[in-house]
Amino acid sequence: MHEHFTEDDVEPGEQINWTKQPHFASQIGGLILGVILIPFGGIGLLLLASIYLNLKYTTYSLTNKALYKKTGWLSDTVQRVSLEKIQDTEYSQSWAEKKFGFGTIDFSTAGGSGTELQFRAISDPQKSRKEINELSSKLEEKKKVSNQVTQTADQQELARELKETRENLEKVIELLE
């Protein structure tokens, strides 16, 4: 089967954690309308085809570094947001969406206003969001740890200086005694 979103779309060495596609039930209204319109000629089929392509050629992906959204069949658009840049996340589910187990996650970054990236009709939105937030904060944590490491490196330097001063002093004492 043709893979819409591949390793080819991400940076070399970046690992894809998961890829998801919008749930077909999100288009239930259009699907029903398409089926109803089939007796009236090509419009129904066109509608169904466009819904099919829309669902098939929309991919959401989480890698170890960023979020991706790829859309488009003949043309395509790849949107990328680094996990470090995500400011806040929001997920929403309507009653019907809850029954089918899918929903929408919105991601905001510091740039612009409003939502920068939207994962629509994604399955398990709550779990997915949790996963993304965990990965994002893990990266944040990693950054903090590296800061601490440099801090302790400074302290080590100070301790070494103190030790050397003491050793010098002890030598002076030895000379005096």
Place this chain on the structure above:
Amino acid sequence: MNLKLNSSSSLYPNEMANENIKLQPEIKGSLSTLSSTLLVSGGFFVYFLLQGSILLSLLGVIVPTVIIFAYSKYLKQTTYTITDEKVEYDREIFGHTNQEIPIKRIQNTRLKRSFLQKKMGGYGTIYISTAGSRGSDLTLRSIGNSKNIHRKISELDNALYDDDYSSEETPSNTEALDVSTEATKLREASEKFRKVITDSRNTTTGDTNA
């Protein structure tokens, strides 16, 4: 590809010149933008050819040629430069425009390729959003090898963070020393020093007295 070097002084002195990627929008990548022009003029050409007026139909050839020629000249005035610290846009037509975005300010990126651009060989447009206000975003229009350039920008963005982490991999030296215990030891040594000095002074004064 025609590379245009600009002599504008850079704000970033330590960037490596050999890592710079210079790009220009290409006419082949902009064909979708020009497609409407080509379609209209094509229709013009065919219509007047059927009407039998060759002179008018020739206009349908000359006008788009001039437009394409002028447009490609216009595109040649635009240069995009990607270094490991910034993305730069430079245009020298009707004055001079230069815009720079530090890599670390990039919030999100978007690569858009139309069907025609894909078929023409990997052309595409990259949109860069920054942490600044909404209007100041940068667009790399109709550039070749767009997919790899998009990946390159992501890579540079990540490299900034990887640099931060790299210190983690080199743990601080062999012996782990504690600052407070070292300070205590130093104080003890200095007290000993003081004691030795006072002792020796006492003994010397004692000697003279005796």
